[in-house]
Amino acid sequence: MKAPEFTYERPTEISEALAIIAQDAHEKAFLAGGQSLLPMMNFRLAAPKTLIDLGGLKDLKEIVAVEDGLRIGATVTYSELGASALVSEFSQVFDSVLPHIAHSAIRNRGTIGGSVALADPAAEMPAVLIALGASVELASQRGTRFVPADEFFHGLYLTERSDDELVLSVFIPNSSRSLSTGFYELARRHGDYAIAGVCISDDSRPSGSFNAPKVVLFGVSDRPLRAKSVEESLVGVARNDTRKIRSASEALSDLVFDSDLHNSQDTKQRLASVCVRRALEAM
Amino acid sequence: MTGVKFDFDKPTKLIGQPEARLDAKRLLHGRGRFVDDIQLPRMLHAYFIRSPIAHGKIVSINTSGAMDADGVVNVFTGKDLENVVEPYVGVLSHLAGLRSPPQAPVAIDCVKWQGEPVAVVLAHSRAQAEDAAELIEIEYDELPAVVDMEKALDESCPLIHAGYDSNLAWQRTVDVGDVSSAFSNPDNFVVKKRFKFGRHTGVTLEPRTSIAEYDPSDDQLTVWYSGQAPHMMQFIFAKHLGLLEENVRVISQDVGGSFGIKVHTYGDEVAVAAIAKLLGRPIKFTADRYESFMSDIHARDHVVDARMAISASGQIVGLEFDDVTGIGPYSMYPRTSAIEANQVLNLTGAPYVIPNYRATSKVVFQNKNLMCQYRAVGHPIAMAICDCLLEEAAAHIQMDPVEVRRINLMADNSYPRTSASGMKLDELSHQAALNKLIEMMDYNSLRADQLEQRKDGVFRGIGFVSMVEVTNPSPMFYGIGGAPIASQDGATVRLDAGGGIHVSSSVTEQGQGTNAILAQIVADVLGVDLARVKVTTGDTKTTPYGGGTWASRGAGIGGEAALLAANALKEQILDAASVILQAKPSELDIKNGQVVDAKTFVEKMNLSDLARTVYYRGNELPDEAKPELVATRHYRVTDAPFVFTNGAMAAHVEVDIETGFVKVLDFWAVEDCGRVINPLLVDEQIRGGVVQGIGGALYEECLYSDEGQLLNTSLADYLVPMASEMPDIHVAHIETPTKSSVLGAKGAGEAGTGGAPAAVMNAVNDALRHLGVTIYQMPMTPERILSALAETKTDN
């Protein structure tokens, strides 16, 4: 469990980082918090020849409110997210989600950009970002682009990001301020990756019933899953109609669930349904 | 038992006091010195290439690429070591019929489990060795793997060992009374269940680590070894590498947990020692977590078909079961892999009066990692079989689980007696322990709460276990069968010139506080300040000869030897003092490091003055005075094969029937470990043990694919219990000192691990039974609980 040999770069400008990654991108990797990448290297599941440490890029560490939303730099750690009043103001969902991500030692290093770039299907952040209608800002020497979170995650460790692209920031639109959100996950032990979880948003606050809910499951497939049938069944359902909420949360048959080491596909579906219902009931 | 008389109630007593352990500060300062911290000049690092398949022939191994790689000094295969290491066989003569073929440290022609060492790379760094390992080409001819132990004895099953007529390693039947009529009597109620106990392993914080150094100039092998039984390893290295035992020194100092994992012979360590001898330079091997999961012994893995007959008035009339357990392809050397099954046969039902008992255990070979003794060997299985059947039976006759125990537990005043399986039992306190437990947990309120919560769809359960624990083993455990394992232990206690006391003991410290209690005992006996007592353990060159620490024997056996040695030193000190002070020894005593008048406690002379007089100014003594200020004593248990302890435990759980999640709300344990030497340490032993027991009941399992691939080899996938999920564990004691020693201490280290699983299983079933659901498979994972719930739905 020792990483294979690699070279190490620590650029201090984004342009420098982009220049390094521009060549032989597939043999290089950005190093953010290292909480996933370094164990993978030690297990020899990843063997980049060059690590480009993002720790020297000050711009990536900032959380800034801009005109149309909130820009969270890629190397903002989970702990920093949790400590930011600005982030809570944009959505209280972060405060409910963050304690479920690993343990404090890992949250002190793990970053939002790392989570997004890694695309672990059981990670919370991708689901949260989809639910909030966020987008991911990517940069390469070829230019900068924004990809909606809903279109960013393609599969297990697979994203829309090309090898030479750096995740610059995660952008949360102003609209998220008026969303109400729900979150629920099941993990055998606190801090473990969830075996099933869900993040839900809806803008129905004034009407008392669900309006345009987004229901995003995680930990049950190779990527975050929008539970579209659940969303459709919820439209117009009163927030306190437990019977309809229950039947809506069971509308998962349009989705394909993956088993894991401990849980079959059926169990995953069943647990996902419980998560959805419990998250909705608490909204 | 000796004629030593001892006052445990004196005002200055230390035995029984909650003293902070002396080495805690050192360890918390990061000053622990574990084997991996040691760097020797010219040291190389060993990396093992392990079989990726469960069963196959080795067709070829091409090491040339690796030999040329950066930093690589050498590569060894099994064939290279064939003439250097004498193969070993894990059998013992008292386990009649147990068979296992000779085993080499590194596979020679054939691999028999995924994870078996196949080649070793030696390089200047571990990273270089791992790089080079990727360049080694090994071709295997895969053979069908025997994975499912329940099919291992089928006629059609492939045989793992050539020349064996089946995959059976050992079997034994115990048959007492008339079981058949107990079950055929229509007045009796019979419960029948199939139990499954998952394979798990003891996850030590510090992995197995060793450094072997060989000095050819005096044929001396020194092994720094993270382990529990240095003298046993001394014998093993000597025998299998062709060295004289006195030329092998095994040093086991700070050890970061062992749980029985580090008391066996692993090929890795033997190969490292052999290579150190061949190369004449130090070799370090540190298992990483991945290797630990694949090569540290696994444990449990039993399927048991069991039934109990109970009378209408709640008396156990008969207990019968068939157990099968898979041990991997070899019986582990030298303790064997049949001991766990043997314990299951010996211990099941031991707390209860059971007139008719029949049990068979079959121990089978399979192509999985080896299975062997891990904390509370056999106990969780034995306790679950009987106590879970008992609660199941009680439920059917609508009797409270406490009441049914009161009816069946052996009476506290009925000892000595034997268990159903013939084990000699003495000085147990099941009834008292249960009474104390019930009081402590406020049982009636919990029952009331259970009914109340049920109305709101909250399903809580209360489960119990009454249990025994095997501790302080006599030579009947291993020595009798020919194992190089000492059952006696020794301590040497010495007064130094400065007035400090030095203790050297053959039991070992793996984090549980052995050294602390040795110091406490010696300080108490000698009447000196605890801080003046220094303890050395874990070095075959400097400590007395003994067995080490396993089977909950450190305090009971090692502690007694320390007590006897300290007592002998005290007599020596008083003899010397009597000469100097012109008094009779009987008129003197020692208090606070001073020789005092035994009646008035007037201080006469401090120990340092006495020792300096003896050591520096012997001229002041009469010539005929020949004072000794060092004493050695040994101790072994002679009265019985084991000193049994007992306990009663209870778990309170909540089962979420929508998710199958179990939350342990509270746990209570009442233990009778005889004399408590340090309540802080004993309580933490119980708590740590309970946590490991909860791990086995709810979380831990080594999962294998049908091809024999271990699927969870990291701490992300193999779930150990963690603090957030653990309940408060309330501990209380009954103290029935064993008369087999002066100290009266029995063991306490394995009780929690042995008892907790049954209590948790009973609690889960107590929560679910009213829904028509029970579960008898550990770990009780959410998925298993959900499927049990689903089955009843379809049944209805």
Ligand SMILES: Cc1cc2nc3c(=O)[nH]c(=O)nc-3n(C[C@H](O)[C@H](O)[C@H](O)COP(=O)(O)OP(=O)(O)OC[C@H]3O[C@@H](n4cnc5c(N)ncnc54)[C@H](O)[C@@H]3O)c2cc1C
């Ligand atoms: C014990 C443990 C428990 C955990 N539990 C959870 C959990 O419950 N939920 C959860 O979500 N996560 C969990 N994690 C994972 C942790 O949150 C991850 O470390 C994190 O999500 C990845 O962030 P990082 O900053 O550490 O990324 P790194 O490990 O540094 O990088 C991960 C990957 O992303 C790439 N990368 C990183 N930053 C960028 C960027 N700005 N642009 C482009 N590529 C980039 C890297 O090259 C690498 O491929 C756990 C980790 C551990 C060790």
